[in-house]
Amino acid sequence: AQSVTQLDSQVPVFEEAPVELRCNYSSSVSVYLFWYVQYPNQGLQLLLKYLSGSTLVKGINGFEAEFNKSQTSFHLRKPSVHISDTAEYFCAATSSGSARQLTFGSGTQLTVLP
Amino acid sequence: DAGVTQSPTHLIKTRGQQVTLRCSPISGHKSVSWYQQVLGQGPQFIFQYYEKEERGRGNFPDRFSARQFPNYSSELNVNALLLGDSALYLCASSLVGVTNEQFFGPGTRLTVL
Numbered sequence: 220a221q222s223v224t225q226l227d228s229q230v231p232v233f234e235e236a237p238v239e240l241r242c243n244y245s246s247s248v249s250v251y252l253f254w255y256v257q258y259p260n261q262g263l264q265l266l267l268k269y270l271s272g273s274t275l276v277k278g279i280n281g282f283e284a285e286f287n288k289s290q291t292s293f294h295l296r297k298p299s300v301h302i303s304d305t306a307e308y309f310c311a312a313t314s315s316g317s318a319r320q321l322t323f324g325s326g327t328q329l330t331v332l333p
Numbered sequence: 334d335a336g337v338t339q340s341p342t343h344l345i346k347t348r349g350q351q352v353t354l355r356c357s358p359i360s361g362h363k364s365v366s367w368y369q370q371v372l373g374q375g376p377q378f379i380f381q382y383y384e385k386e387e388r389g390r391g392n393f394p395d396r397f398s399a400r401q402f403p404n405y406s407s408e409l410n411v412n413a414l415l416l417g418d419s420a421l422y423l424c425a426s427s428l429v430g431v432t433n434e435q436f437f438g439p440g441t442r443l444t445v446l
Contacts, residue, residue, distance in 0.1 A: 223375075255437075262337070262423055262437035263376070309375050319366060319427065320389050321435065323375030 221245055223312050225324035232300055233332050240295040240327045242310030251310040252293040252322070254284055263309065269293060280304070305331045335359070337438035345444045347413050348369075354409045354441045357424030358379050363387075365407040366435060367399060370421040382407055383418070419445045 226241040244250060251270050255263040268277025274286040284295045294309060310324040338357045346352050362384050364383045368376035379388035382401035396412045405426075411418055421442050425435040 225375075260439075263425075266439070270389075273345050281372065296347045319364060319381050319423075319435070320378045320391065321366075321368075321376070322378070323368075325375050326373075 221250070221312050223310050223316060223322050223324040224326050225269070225310055227327050228325065229328045231330045233331060234278050234302055235299050238296065238300050238329065238332050240308050240310075240329065242261070242293045242295065242324055244293060244310075244312045249314050251313050252284075253313075254278065254293075255309045255311060255323075257307045257309065257326075259306075265269075266295070266308075267294060277323050281326040300329070300331045302331050302333060304329060336371055337436050339422075339424050339441050340440040341441060341443075342439070343442045344446065346444050348416060348432045349413055350414050350415060350445075351410065351412045352443060354411075354422050354424075354443070356407045356409070356424030356426075356438060357405070358405050358424075359436055362426035362436070363405050364426055364429065365405065366425045366427075367407070367409050368423040368425065370392075370423055370440070371417075372420070376423055379409070387433055414445045416445050419443060 222245040224243045232238045253268045257263050259282040266282050267276045269276045269286045277283045282297050308327045311321045313321050340355045341376040366381040367379040380399045385401045391397040399409045401407045422442040423440045424438045427435045
C-alpha cells in the first residue's frame with residue numbers, strides 16, 4: 220500500500236523568505252503525486268501535480284515541486300512567501316489501478332510571520 | 334460554475350445515532366470519492382463511486398456505507414456513531430481517469446457527543 224510522509228508538522232517562516240515543505244512517498248511502479256492546500260474551515264485546493272515527464276512541476280501561487288525518484292521525494296518550494304500563504308499543506312499520492320484512492324500525508328502547517 | 338457542494342455544513346450527533354451526509358459533484362463529473370479528516374491529520378480515503386457502483390473502499394468498518402444516484406450525487410451514511418467518528422468529511426469529484434484532478438468540497442464537520 221502507498222504511504223506518504225511529511226517530515227515537518229509545522230514550518231514557521233518570515234514573509235518574503237523561501238520555504239521548502241518536505242514529502243516522501245513509498246516507492247511504486249507508477250506513482251502520481253499531488254500537493255494540496257487547505258485554508259481554515261475550507262476544503263482542499265490543488266496546488267500542483269506530477270503525473271509524468273519533467274521532474275520540475277510548477278503550480279499555482281508561485282509554488283513548484285521537484286519529483287526525485289531515487290530519493291522518493293516530492294518537496295514543495297516557494298522562493299518568497301506571503302502572509303496569505305499561511306495554511307495547511309498536504310502531500311498526496313496515488314498509483315495506477317488504485318481506484319483513484321489518494322493517500323495523504325499528515326500535513327504541514329506553514330505559518331508566515333510578518 | 335458551481336464547485337462541489339456538501340450538506341450540511343455542520344452536524345452534531347450523539348453516540349449510537351446514525352448520520353447521512355450529502356454531496357453534489359461538479360457538473361459532468363461522474364466519479365465521487367469520500368474522505369475522513371480527523372483533526373490534526375490528513376484525509377483518509379473511505380469510498381469511491383463511479384457510475385453508481387463502488388469502485389474502491391478504504392479501511393473503514395461496515396458502519397460506513399455510501400451510494401451514488403443517477404444524477405451522480407452521493408450520500409455517505411454512518412451508523413452507530415462513535416466519538417471517534419468526529420471529523421471533517423470531505424467529498425471530491427472528478428472526471429474519468431486516475432490522473433484527473435479531484436476537486437474537493439468544503440466538507441461537513443461532524444461532532445459526536
